[in-house]
Amino acid sequence: MxxxxxxxxxxxxxxxxxxxxxxxxxxxxxxxxxxxxxxxxxxxxxxxxxxxxxxxxxxxxxxxxxxxxxxxxxxxxxxxxxxxxxxxxxxxxxxxxxxxxxxxxxxxxxxxxxxxxxxxxxxxxxxxxxxxxxxxxxxxxxxxxxxxxxxxxxxxxxxxxxxxxxxxxxxxxxxxxxxxxxxxxxxxxxxxxxxxxxxxxxxxxxxxxxxxxxxxxxxxxxxxxxxxxxxxxxxxxxxxxxxxxxxxxxxxxxxxxxxxxxxxxxxxxxxxxxxxxxxxxxGLTAPRNKAIFGTNAFATQAGIHLAGILRDPITYEYVEPARFGRPRILLVGRSSGRAVLRYVADRIDVPLDDAVIEEVYKEVANRTNGECTDLAGVRELILRHQAATTEAEPR
Structure with missing residues (x-):
């Protein structure tokens, strides 16, 4: 209607x-x-x-x-x-x-x-x-x-x-x-x-x-x-x-x-x-899940949700963060999957094979404290693993 x-x-x-x-x-x-x-x-x-x-x-x-x-x-x-x-x-x-x-x-x-x-x-x-x-x-x-x-x-x-x-x-x-x-x-x-x-x-x-x-x-x-x-x-x-x-x-x-x-x-x-x-x-701190003001109010780490937002934010955002003067936060963690790693690699023009993707994914997924990494941090991880792989290749 x-x-x-x-x-x-x-x-x-x-x-x-x-x-x-x-x-x-x-x-x-x-x-x-x-x-x-x-x-x-x-x-x-x-x-x-x-x-x-x-x-x-x-x-x-x-x-x-x-x-x-x-x-x-x-x-x-x-x-x-x-x-x-x-x-x-x-x-x-x-x-x-x-x-x-x-x-x-x-x-x-x-x-x-x-x-x-x-x-x-x-x-x-x-x-x-x-x-x-x-x-x-x-x-x-x-x-x-x-x-x-x-x-x-x-x-x-x-x-x-x-x-x-x-x-x-x-x-x-x-x-x-x-x-x-x-x-x-x-x-x-x-x-x-x-x-x-x-x-x-x-x-x-x-x-x-x-x-x-x-x-x-x-x-x-x-x-x-x-x-x-x-x-x-x-x-x-x-x-x-x-x-x-x-x-x-x-x-x-x-x-x-x-x-x-x-x-x-x-x-x-x-x-x-x-x-x-x-x-x-x-000295007020909002609960992480508090609507509008919470630290996670406009943050996403789940793989399916990340995939949708990376294609078009409207897929998982009804309330727009910019409207409230807040940034959209995309994080990579245990439940993020591998697609977002490929997305970041493509954005920085770094070709990755499946083995490197798997190494980066395991490092993120195996963190025992549930820590998440933002896309800038993922970029650094990818570059580090890619550099290590390149150095290990026979000359």
Missing amino acids: NQRTDLPRRRISLFDSTLRDGEQAPGNTMSPRQKLEIALAIEAVGVDVIEAGFPASSPAEFEATRLLSAGLCSARIATLNRALRDDVRVAIDAGGTARHRLQILATGSEMHLKHKRGIDRQEGVREVVDTLRYASSLGVEDLSLGVEDATRGSDELLQELIEESVTAGAKSVVLGDTTGCLLPGEYGSLIGKVRSWVGPAIAVSTHCHDDLGLSLANALAGIEAGADEVQATLAGIGERAGNTPLEELISVLTYKGAQLEVSTTAATEGLYRAFEVLSDAI
């Missing part, structure tokens, strides 16, 4: 939470200056909103918010705030009211009301409504309701909380799958339900955690159900198992935007650079 590419697409806003939720994971602490450097790299990708942090929580968070407010050019900043007037005042002192989204954290489940907060439903709604009205009175226009643990709250609680908050001035609603407990169909159903409550004028945003490995799938289900925005982090860093990975989200929106009938202004080319800046700051 052909996809129509001329249809109008709904634009998805990208909200980056690397500096706030990403930092909350153990080992991810960033200085205010590091946050600014990372934020500038993320802004260069084309993200719409960058969350600076939780300014009322510490002087460092306050300073980071101040730096981002002054340093960012195109992206809006966002701050996380409890439903407290003091938090609102501190956030405004740090980031002002222009191009600043104040997210007010709300308790979204009966479980959290009882076991974490020790308050009833009425108090949970009242404190949020009061804080939103207060922030609005101070000139804040971009107010957001962040519903924590929304995926375990009752419809009755969520609808009252959300509708009262919208009346009090919230322009967007964030639905947190705080424990990563929902399946995509369940999360999409929740997004659709909230969309029906608030109507088209209020933005609905996803915030999905990866405890079941479903954060990206849930975010996409949210988009299909009508979400306007996705909150994500570079490399998916965040509490526990992390969050929706920003790079994977942008990749899907880039390659599957027509199918999803959505678009984004973000570009793929700067993502790996942003990841490098983040990695330098917190």
